[in-house]
Structure formats: structure tokens, C-alpha cells
Amino acid sequence: MIDAIFAHLPILLIVMPLVAAPCCVLTGNGRAAYALALVVSLLTFACSITLLEETLVHGVVRYELGDWSPPYGIEYRVDIFSGFVMSFVSGIGAIVLVYAPLSVRDEISESKHYLFYATYLLCMTGLLGMCVTGDLFNVFVFLEISSLSSYALISLGRTRRAPLAAFQYLILGSIGATFILIGIGLLYQMTGTLNMGDIAARVPHEHGPRTVLVAFAFLTVGLCVKMAVFPLHTWLPNAYTYAPSVVTCFIAATATKVSVYAFVRIIFEIITPGFAFDVLPLDTELMLFSLVGIFIASIAAIYQDNVKRLLAYSSVAQIGYMLLGISMATPTGLSAGIVHMFNHALIKGGLFMVAGCFALRLGSVQLSDWKGAGRTMPLTSLAWAIGGLGLIGVPLTAGFISKWLLLTSAFEAGRWPVAALMLLSSLLAVVYIWRVVETLFFAEPSEAAANATEAPLRMLIPTYVLIGATLVFGVWTSYSAGIARQAAIALLGGTP
Amino acid sequence: MTLESVAGLYNYWVVIFLMMTGFYIVLARKNLIKSVIGLNIFQTSVFLLYITMGKVEGGTAPIVPPAIAAAQAHAAHGSDAGHAATPHVEGAHEVAHAALQHGGELASTTTEIIYSNPLPSVLMLTAIVVGIATTALALALVVRIREDYGTVDEERILELDRGE
Structure with missing residues (x-):
């Protein structure tokens, strides 16, 4: 029995949340839907951890859907990289759900609760599906499942700007997804298969027809929209700002990371780094865009008065760090990019949770309303300070590990200007984090802040789990940087 | 161009x-x-x-053309069973016979259909x-x-x- 379940783990990972979502709708009751969603997300997390363990011990796990052998059927394929990404996506999905109920009750009207949890599960299905599948068209389908449900989630925000932000995201996101679809179509035209492994073996690179080049261009641009790479990030600040706090926690921590995952898969397995970085100048371009993005977004973050918007701009900058690592295409650089996906998911998830706590107690995410809240809400404010240190990349936090790896790889590649610019950009992060810390601890309390009480434990504990994890993974790196390094070496074609 | x-x-x-x-x-x-x-x-x-x-x-x-589908049905049922078969299969037989009358073209059409x-x-x-x-x-x-x-x-x- 256990063995039978074990053999079907890759599909259970998808089927459980997918089936639970309509069940949530059928219950028609917020509490029942919440209980179901929580149980399912915890089970999904257990599945992904088991799968990751399995890939670490026995190598790649393959699963043939409906027993149809590929390329006739769809193949699910879990390796170390996808296991790593799906573990933190489902983990954060579960922790955010533990945190959710109070904030959801505060920000979303009672009648929509069960729909909210159903959509949340669908979004998780899509994100996990993108990690687990080995079929290129399936990537598109899961991408659209996660995107459509995230548009719906964002539109649940309290203000009237939320639907508008969701609409703008929908338009840009659909253009991006359609670009990806065109790219997949052209690749299919050249290779006659949709299985990623087969495409990689068959696609002609050097001196190949222009169709392949066009396919790569469409895929790259489409995924850049989804990753919110500067200058295609315009949908992100509004979407993160006006979405309900819980939605922002989840989407900011996972959605863009999964797109980065898909991007890395396509570049390193289908386009191959040799073609993308040596024949085409994709590495220089990515480096340029990420550096410019890091600076412009960090500077924009400094001037924001809305804390969620500040964090959103900071997210755009952090995506830049991930791409910077990926563009190095060395084992160290790539593992820096991969481990930063994980570390940033923890840090940004934690910080958005802190913002959610303040939103619950102070009813606002404007910095001016947070004045002096450090005196009445010391624990929540402390969480911000620790998470902020992680974002800056101070030693003993997870952020330091990724920045250290990035710096090392920049020096290895002899790109010292990149290293210098990275250090300089960290100073910008100090500025925007400090602005909030200063407001919290050293400003005269506003009336709302003076009367506020500490955030409820039900929200503080999950927040501290994530913030604490950034400290744990800042010291103990065998399960973050260690796995990322194995994944990077496997992607670059070596044996770990 | x-x-x-x-x-x-x-x-x-x-x-x-x-x-x-x-x-x-x-x-x-x-x-x-x-x-x-x-x-x-x-x-x-x-x-x-x-x-x-x-x-x-x-x-x-x-979609498999009716002629070929019928031929396969024919082969599967055998000539004896064909008499007792439903009118549908009976009809299919006629088509198959018609196809066969064209000098055994059936075999070649099976391979040539694109x-x-x-x-x-x-x-x-x-x-x-x-x-x-x-x-x-x-x-x-x-x-x-x-x-x-x-x-x-x-x-x-x-x-x-x-x-x-």
C-alpha cells in the first residue's frame, strides 16, 4: 500500500490540490474550505520533501502519466533542481496558509472565503505542476493555471485598485504566456516532440534554421515578463501592493521563482548554455538588464511610502540577483542563482507576512501610519529587522550565503566591476530597510500605533518560522546551498 | 525569396x-x-x-477511412461470423467487398494514405x-x-x- 502511494507521488502532488480546489467550492463554507486546504497543502509539502529525498538518494524520478511511455504520453520528471523548488514552494504555501485565517477574515469579505481557498489551491497546483512536468506544452498549461488563479487572487484586494492591478497583470501576463506558446510551437515544429528531454536531443543549434532562434527569442521574452525582469516588471508593483496581504506573501515568495525555474530549465537543457551564452550574447544581456534592474528598482524602493510597494520594488531587484548568478553559467554562479531563489522566497515571504501583521493591527501599510509601532508591537518589528538584515545580506543570514556565492563567482569569472556594483547595490537595500526600521523604532508613535497591540500569535508564529529559517539557513547550508550546488552541476551536465 | x-x-x-x-x-x-x-x-x-x-x-x-476500418472488421470477424453479424457490420462488409473489387487496391491504399x-x-x-x-x-x-x-x-x- 505504502509502496503503491510512493510510486505515484509525482502525480499525487498535482492531483491532491487540484481535486481539493473544487471540493473547497462544494463545501461553500469558509472554515471547512480552510481546513481542507490546510491539510492538502501540508500533505503536498510532505510529498515534495519525500520526492526531494528520493532524488537525492536515487537520482531522477520519472513518472509516466496513464502508463503511456513518452513521447506518446506525458512524462513527469523530478530531479534535484525541481525537487528543491517544489519543496520550498509547497512549504511556503503551507506556512502561508497557517498564517492566513485572521488576515483573510480582516481583508476579504466572509462570503468569498471558500472561493479564496479554492483559488489558492489552484495557484499552488499550477506552480507545482510547472516544476514537476517534463513536457513543454504542459509547462504552458500549468503556467496558465497558476497565472489565471493569481489574477483572481489579486483582484480580491480591499481597494478598487486591486481589480485594475489584476487586469493590468492579466494583459501583460497573457502576452507573456502567448509568447511562450509561440516559442513552444516553433520548437515543436523543428523537433516533432514536446518531451523536454527529446527536444533537447533533437533541436539543431549552431547553423540551425532561423526558426529555432525565433523560438528561443519568444520563450526568453515570454518568461522574462513572467519573471518580472526589468524593464518588463511593470505589472508587479501594483499587483503586489493592492493584493490581499496573504496573497502577496504567497505570490511574491513563489510565483516569480517558479518562472525563473522554468527559464533555467529551458536555457540549460533546451537552448544549452553553449548556444545561449557563447553563440548568442544572452549572458551579457541578462547581466546588463539585471544590474540596471537592481539599481533602478532599489532606488525606486527607497522613495516608496507604501511598504508593500517598497517590498515589491525590492523583489524586482532581487530577481536581478538571481539572473546575475544564472548569467555567469559557472557551477558557483548558477548555484548562487538557485539558492537565492530559495533564500529570497524565505526572506520576502517573511517580510510580507510582517507587513500583513501591521496591516491587521494598524489597518494600513503606509509607512507614515507605522510610526513608532516598534513600541507597541516589538516582536513584529523585530521580525522586520531580522528579515531586513537577510535582504541586505548581512553575515549569519540566508541572504549573505547567496550574495557570498554571487561575489565568489563574479571574482572567479574575473568580473570585478560586477562584484563592486553588487556591493554598492546592497547599500541601497540598507537604505530602504533602515527607513522602515527608523520609522518603527525611533519615530513618535502615531495615534493608531500607540493604541495597537502585538500581532496575534497565530500570525506571529508562522512569521517567525520563515524569519527564523533565514537565520538557520544562513548558518547551516547543506540543505540550501548544498542542494543548489548539486542541482547546478547536474544542469551544467556534470555528475554531482 | x-x-x-x-x-x-x-x-x-x-x-x-x-x-x-x-x-x-x-x-x-x-x-x-x-x-x-x-x-x-x-x-x-x-x-x-x-x-x-x-x-x-x-x-x-x-481518422481511419471507412474502407480500411471495414476491412479490419472483416478480418477480425472472419467470413462465417459475418453472416450472423449486425446490419452495421454487414454494411461495412459490402464496403469492404467494393474496395476489394478494385483489384486488391486496399493493401496499397493502407500504406499510401497520408x-x-x-x-x-x-x-x-x-x-x-x-x-x-x-x-x-x-x-x-x-x-x-x-x-x-x-x-x-x-x-x-x-x-x-x-x-x-
Whole structure:
């Protein structure tokens, strides 16, 4: 029995949340839907951890859907990289759900609760599906499942700007997804298969027809929209700002990371780094865009008065760090990019949770309303300070590990200007984090802040789990940087 | 590139024209409904692109022709069972006999039939469903925006937001 379940783990990972979502709708009751969603997300997390363990011990796990052998059927394929990404996506999905109920009750009207949890599960299905599948068209389908449900989630925000932000995201996101679809179509035209492994073996690179080049261009641009790479990030600040706090926690921590995952898969397995970085100048371009993005977004973050918007701009900058690592295409650089996906998911998830706590107690995410809240809400404010240190990349936090790896790889590649610019950009992060810390601890309390009480434990504990994890993974790196390094070496074609 | 090759690729020109039309509408519009329409045209062009690549010259729909299906049924049932079979199978037998009368052409037709590739069309069924979901969600959002702002003109909405 256990063995039978074990053999079907890759599909259970998808089927459980997918089936639970309509069940949530059928219950028609917020509490029942919440209980179901929580149980399912915890089970999904257990599945992904088991799968990751399995890939670490026995190598790649393959699963043939409906027993149809590929390329006739769809193949699910879990390796170390996808296991790593799906573990933190489902983990954060579960922790955010533990945190959710109070904030959801505060920000979303009672009648929509069960729909909210159903959509949340669908979004998780899509994100996990993108990690687990080995079929290129399936990537598109899961991408659209996660995107459509995230548009719906964002539109649940309290203000009237939320639907508008969701609409703008929908338009840009659909253009991006359609670009990806065109790219997949052209690749299919050249290779006659949709299985990623087969495409990689068959696609002609050097001196190949222009169709392949066009396919790569469409895929790259489409995924850049989804990753919110500067200058295609315009949908992100509004979407993160006006979405309900819980939605922002989840989407900011996972959605863009999964797109980065898909991007890395396509570049390193289908386009191959040799073609993308040596024949085409994709590495220089990515480096340029990420550096410019890091600076412009960090500077924009400094001037924001809305804390969620500040964090959103900071997210755009952090995506830049991930791409910077990926563009190095060395084992160290790539593992820096991969481990930063994980570390940033923890840090940004934690910080958005802190913002959610303040939103619950102070009813606002404007910095001016947070004045002096450090005196009445010391624990929540402390969480911000620790998470902020992680974002800056101070030693003993997870952020330091990724920045250290990035710096090392920049020096290895002899790109010292990149290293210098990275250090300089960290100073910008100090500025925007400090602005909030200063407001919290050293400003005269506003009336709302003076009367506020500490955030409820039900929200503080999950927040501290994530913030604490950034400290744990800042010291103990065998399960973050260690796995990322194995994944990077496997992607670059070596044996770990 | 000769005129012939340009004209021969006419379906790709249609795809590119539709794609650019849709894309331009999405980027240049100020009216939210129009941008949804633009998005639809843009997506439709991709459907055409896929269907175009599935077409094989001289190929037929990838459904087994009745003559061959009947021949297989014939082989499976054997000549004795055929007499007691249902009228449907009986009819099929006649077709098969008719085919056989053409000097045993059946064997050669089985190997010579060219089919179009069904997979792109199947993929597009999925993409059409995705497109419908996107459109429905977009229109639902427009309804909510209209309720809150009283307009679907994007510039007017941004103006209202600035005035807050």
C-alpha cells in the first residue's frame, strides 16, 4: 500500500490540490474550505520533501502519466533542481496558509472565503505542476493555471485598485504566456516532440534554421515578463501592493521563482548554455538588464511610502540577483542563482507576512501610519529587522550565503566591476530597510500605533518560522546551498 | 525569396498580420474592452500558427477511412461470423467487398494514405480553453472596474486614481 502511494507521488502532488480546489467550492463554507486546504497543502509539502529525498538518494524520478511511455504520453520528471523548488514552494504555501485565517477574515469579505481557498489551491497546483512536468506544452498549461488563479487572487484586494492591478497583470501576463506558446510551437515544429528531454536531443543549434532562434527569442521574452525582469516588471508593483496581504506573501515568495525555474530549465537543457551564452550574447544581456534592474528598482524602493510597494520594488531587484548568478553559467554562479531563489522566497515571504501583521493591527501599510509601532508591537518589528538584515545580506543570514556565492563567482569569472556594483547595490537595500526600521523604532508613535497591540500569535508564529529559517539557513547550508550546488552541476551536465 | 515562396507561405502571412494587429491593439488601446479584444486576436493568431504546422500537404484528416476500418472488421470477424453479424457490420462488409473489387487496391491504399498531424490541433483545443478562461476572467474584472470607477477608459481611471 505504502509502496503503491510512493510510486505515484509525482502525480499525487498535482492531483491532491487540484481535486481539493473544487471540493473547497462544494463545501461553500469558509472554515471547512480552510481546513481542507490546510491539510492538502501540508500533505503536498510532505510529498515534495519525500520526492526531494528520493532524488537525492536515487537520482531522477520519472513518472509516466496513464502508463503511456513518452513521447506518446506525458512524462513527469523530478530531479534535484525541481525537487528543491517544489519543496520550498509547497512549504511556503503551507506556512502561508497557517498564517492566513485572521488576515483573510480582516481583508476579504466572509462570503468569498471558500472561493479564496479554492483559488489558492489552484495557484499552488499550477506552480507545482510547472516544476514537476517534463513536457513543454504542459509547462504552458500549468503556467496558465497558476497565472489565471493569481489574477483572481489579486483582484480580491480591499481597494478598487486591486481589480485594475489584476487586469493590468492579466494583459501583460497573457502576452507573456502567448509568447511562450509561440516559442513552444516553433520548437515543436523543428523537433516533432514536446518531451523536454527529446527536444533537447533533437533541436539543431549552431547553423540551425532561423526558426529555432525565433523560438528561443519568444520563450526568453515570454518568461522574462513572467519573471518580472526589468524593464518588463511593470505589472508587479501594483499587483503586489493592492493584493490581499496573504496573497502577496504567497505570490511574491513563489510565483516569480517558479518562472525563473522554468527559464533555467529551458536555457540549460533546451537552448544549452553553449548556444545561449557563447553563440548568442544572452549572458551579457541578462547581466546588463539585471544590474540596471537592481539599481533602478532599489532606488525606486527607497522613495516608496507604501511598504508593500517598497517590498515589491525590492523583489524586482532581487530577481536581478538571481539572473546575475544564472548569467555567469559557472557551477558557483548558477548555484548562487538557485539558492537565492530559495533564500529570497524565505526572506520576502517573511517580510510580507510582517507587513500583513501591521496591516491587521494598524489597518494600513503606509509607512507614515507605522510610526513608532516598534513600541507597541516589538516582536513584529523585530521580525522586520531580522528579515531586513537577510535582504541586505548581512553575515549569519540566508541572504549573505547567496550574495557570498554571487561575489565568489563574479571574482572567479574575473568580473570585478560586477562584484563592486553588487556591493554598492546592497547599500541601497540598507537604505530602504533602515527607513522602515527608523520609522518603527525611533519615530513618535502615531495615534493608531500607540493604541495597537502585538500581532496575534497565530500570525506571529508562522512569521517567525520563515524569519527564523533565514537565520538557520544562513548558518547551516547543506540543505540550501548544498542542494543548489548539486542541482547546478547536474544542469551544467556534470555528475554531482 | 521568390514570389512563389512568398505566396506559398500565405498562411504564415495571415498569422503574422493577425498577431501584429492584436498586439498593436493591446498596446495602443485606452479602452479596457478593446484591449481584451486585442488579446483575443493575438491568441487566435497563435491557434492558426499551430494548425498550419499540423497540416501535411495532401494529407487527410487523421481518422481511419471507412474502407480500411471495414476491412479490419472483416478480418477480425472472419467470413462465417459475418453472416450472423449486425446490419452495421454487414454494411461495412459490402464496403469492404467494393474496395476489394478494385483489384486488391486496399493493401496499397493502407500504406499510401497520408494523414495530417493531429497533435497541434489537439494542443490548440487546450489553448482555446485557456483563452476562454482568460477572456472570461478579464471581462469579469472589467465589470468590477466599471462598477467601482464608472468607466472603462484607462486614462480616465488613472485620472480618478490620481485625484484621490
